[in-house]
Amino acid sequence: MENTMTETSQAAVVVRDVNKIFNQGKPNQVDALVGIDLDVQPGEFISLIGPSGCGKSTLLRLVADLLEPTSGTVTIHGKTAHQARVDQDYGMAFQQSGLFEWRSVERNIELPLELKGWDKTKRRERAQEMLELVKLPEFAKHMPWQLSGGMQQRIAIARALASHPKLLLMDEPFGALDEMTREHMQAELLRICAAAGTTVVFVTHSIPEAVYLADRVVVMSPRPGRITDIVNVGLGRDRNELTREAGDFFARVTEVREALRGIEMADQARGIEDR
């Protein structure tokens, strides 16, 4: 018991018995999440996948403390999610890069540091370091709208990592990119996070993306949103373009697909019962 307690406090993210109900008690009540338990170990890469409406983005927002759970607790490195947000313990990236069009690339990356009260020289230095990390060092003075979608997304990741957070929360960050750019970005993300030992919780629609990136794929189902399956990927840490063509990779993709199909079938069956 003692042992599990210390393990829990060391975990990067602990979600315990979390429920999230929107519009509770009203006719349009939605059980967004029911009975969610999830532990994420430091340095682990977790993908959240599921059909739309399964609450994967809601779960991410609960971890980020952008939403509050109706019941249950979220703990980040032993702190409450709220404290973790106040301390800027995590970085976040969304589907839209969400760059500020009136700020140059480097000033976009500096934004979280600015809010933390860093002085200008230190900020500039860190921004440059981040730009090198995402391999766009020569674009510091550019304006975001002068860059391609993939480059903008890389800047958004640089911004999310600027304060060297141990946890990175990503909501379909590559969803708007074309397939080639997307695969390239996935490889880059793995490289960057491995180098920094960053823990990642990554929401996606794409099965191959979930499998290629993650140590574990968390499969979720809708109405009410819950975790139905956790697939251990076990492809090791050294992943490259060959990984995408490996038999093990396809086996895991199939496993996740079948887990998702199970949800779909159950959903249809329930639809028939409802009639």
Next chain:
Amino acid sequence: MTKRGRRYLMFVLAFVFVAAGWELYKAVGPEEGGTVLGMRIFARTDDRAMPHIWDMFARFGDPEVRGGEESIFVVVLRAAWYSFRCSLLAFVAGSALGIGLAVLMARFRLFERALMPYLVISQTVPIIVLAPLIFSLMAYQSRELAEKTWLAAVLLGVFLAFFPVAMGTLRGLQSTPAAPLELMDSYAAGWWKTLWKLRFPNAVPYLAPALRLAGAAAVVGVTVSEISLGVRFGVGRLILSYGQEATSDPPKLYTAVFGAAALGLVMAAVVMLIDRLLMRNRPPEAA
């Protein structure tokens, strides 16, 4: 030819076109005017009603009053400059007031609901009515205030200028997309920090056209109040008094009208400069 060059050319051409239209009608129109089905449709074209364009400009070289020392050009220019400073003050104060109100309305929903209807209604009150009212209120306060008719004119300029700025800024503040707001939230940034770093810069593309309207509104507010109150030194006052001499010296009125037009043009240029400054570094399609 550059785009800008073409614009200036069009500006001059438009003036030439209007001037030519004026002279053409004066040449072919009925001297005593004309009626159609009992309604007076055609304006008189005699020199009293429609002086020649060149007479209007020639008048600039003559003294203001017969035998006077100062040319009317200097008098009109000085008056326009005076009104311009009043308008600029009204524009700046009105914009500041508009932005302040927008921030308050964006921050406190209650404030918006309480204030918005009154703001809208306020703009339906004719300024020509409001000017004497404001002035008599001021004059009632103290003798010094009674001397300051210009202040009443500026206040009315403010009254017209703040409205578009308040509306534009409020719309801009409220149209901030959800994703960057969530991002600021994830940094645990408070409302005022979010206002300063995100909502405000996001509102700038809405603010720029609002300032253009406010610039024009300030000029209208000030000059109309000058006419209504007879503010000394202002170009509105010149229009009023020269209008009374229109029968004996028809082109004189037009010198003051041109002065007012020049004032409007300079204000437009000032606002355009501000616009350029605000919208630099913005994506080209938004600018």
